Amino acid sequence: MKMRILVTGGTGFIGSHTVVELLCAGHEAEVLDNLSNSSEEALRRAALLAGRDADGIPFHRADIRDRAVLEQIFSHQRFDAVIHFAGLKAVGESTEKPWEYYDNNITGTLTLLDVMRRHGCKNIIFSSSATVYGDPAEVPITENCPKGSCTNPYGWTKSMLEQILTDMQKADPEWNVVLLRYFNPIGAHPSGRIGENPNGIPNNLMPYITQVAIGKRPELGVFGNDYDTPDGTGVRDYIHVVDLAKGHVSALEALRNGCGLAVYNLGTGRGYSVLEVVHAFEKASGIKVPYAIKPRRSGDIACCYSDPSKAERELGWKAQYGLEEMCRDSWNWQRNNPEGYGEL
Ligand code: NAD
Ligand code: WQD
Numbered sequence: 001m002k003m004r005i006l007v008t009g010g011t012g013f014i015g016s017h018t019v020v021e022l023l024c025a026g027h028e029a030e031v032l033d034n035l036s037n038s039s040e041e042a043l044r045r046a047a048l049l050a051g052r053d054a055d056g057i058p059f060h061r062a063d064i065r066d067r068a069v070l071e072q073i074f075s076h077q078r079f080d081a082v083i084h085f086a087g088l089k090a091v092g093e094s095t096e097k098p099w100e101y102y103d104n105n106i107t108g109t110l111t112l113l114d115v116m117r118r119h120g121c122k123n124i125i126f127s128s129s130a131t132v133y134g135d136p137a138e139v140p141i142t143e144n145c146p147k148g149s150c151t152n153p154y155g156w157t158k159s160m161l162e163q164i165l166t167d168m169q170k171a172d173p174e175w176n177v178v179l180l181r182y183f184n185p186i187g188a189h190p191s192g193r194i195g196e197n198p199n200g201i202p203n204n205l206m207p208y209i210t211q212v213a214i215g216k217r218p219e220l221g222v223f224g225n226d227y228d229t230p231d232g233t234g235v236r237d238y239i240h241v242v243d244l245a246k247g248h249v250s251a252l253e254a255l256r257n258g259c260g261l262a263v264y265n266l267g268t269g270r271g272y273s274v275l276e277v278v279h280a281f282e283k284a285s286g287i288k289v290p291y292a293i294k295p296r297r298s299g300d301i302a303c304c305y306s307d308p309s310k311a312e313r314e315l316g317w318k319a320q321y322g323l324e325e326m327c328r329d330s331w332n333w334q335r336n337n338p339e340g341y342g343e344l
Helices: 013-024 040-049 067-076 091-096 098-118 153-171 205-213 241-256 274-285 309-315 323-336
Strands: 004-008 028-033 059-061 081-084 123-129 176-182 184-186 220-223 238-240 261-266 291-294
Touching (some): 013 028, 013 040, 013 081, 040 059, 081 098, 091 098, 091 153, 098 123, 098 153, 123 153, 153 176, 153 261, 176 241, 184 205, 205 274, 205 323, 220 274, 238 241, 238 323, 241 261, 241 309, 261 309, 274 323
Parallel strands (some): 004 081, 028 059, 081 123, 123 176, 176 261
């Protein structure tokens, strides 16, 4: 059944891919984003990929902390659910600007939730992160694994927002809340039209690799090769962003079925080391990626990968793409859009 969804942060990396999958699955999407870390061009391209006109997706350039604008949007349109991506996400920056992160992510979400409930929209999918597990006691990580201590304010915003949503749902069972804990999203739409558009020096592994491959940066720094992992470099559960986007479409069903509170890991269940990713990328692109071993990055853990079987059991969702496709599509996007969507 067709649902009308408000997508906050819908011009961003994961949001833009999700908008395409929502429309392709027959849903209607409206997007709200303040463009603090994205470009409206992503939405135009998403619309075209979904067979619409470039301006075929209603867009509100607005901040989730702006109650008046949110009131206006919810007064004019009834939404079946909100998919809430909007938030700041740079781990390092969050340690330098904690207030800005708490204000943007927590005040913003509290404002959004209040306006939603005032308008009787009590269905939400929230972008959470594997970071809420902290340094996991064991891998693979299931949803029953206790949450851990985060190493940075960004992570705490996710952990705290999970708690806030959990408490709100408990107090008012009319709410349906799906917490999706993403592992490490990489890749891009196979068309090469939309992808990740990092601002400045990339913090994450794959965008750094693609910028080395295209000649923007001389070499990759590998943050530590003395971890307790097979080759000593950090192991993560990378997931193709299109698989991740489809996970949101599947989660809408849970909302519709009145799931109450539901938590799912979205990952592949397979961990790869930094060097495995580098070598897979070299194979997929045919380009050598020079790298140098550097000291460990503060706050990093050795190994993190999911047990994604709950999402398969309950949502019928399972990642389809492997590391090869993730590398191929990341490279395809970078090669076709050396400047991303342009400067932000
Ligand atoms: P992104 O930065 O590309 O997208 C986030 C979007 O939110 C951006 O378009 C930004 O402009 C917008 N935004 C930020 N603050 C806003 C505000 N106050 N009002 C309105 N819009 C605002 O990031 P992404 O990688 O697409 O991540 C989407 C969500 O998933 C985020 O909440 C992020 O924390 C979460 N997440 C991301 C990852 C990852 O590795 N990319 C992993 C786990 C969780
Ligand atoms: C992956 C691996 C690095 C860059 C982060 C956030 C997490 C979530 C996803 C939002 C690690 C190594 C990296 C580089 C390297 N984001 N690396 N050289 O740290 O697993 O997760 O993004 O929610 O909250 O913490 O991802 O891509 O930064 O790192 O060697 O230049 O690559 O040490 O082992 P991470 P990442």
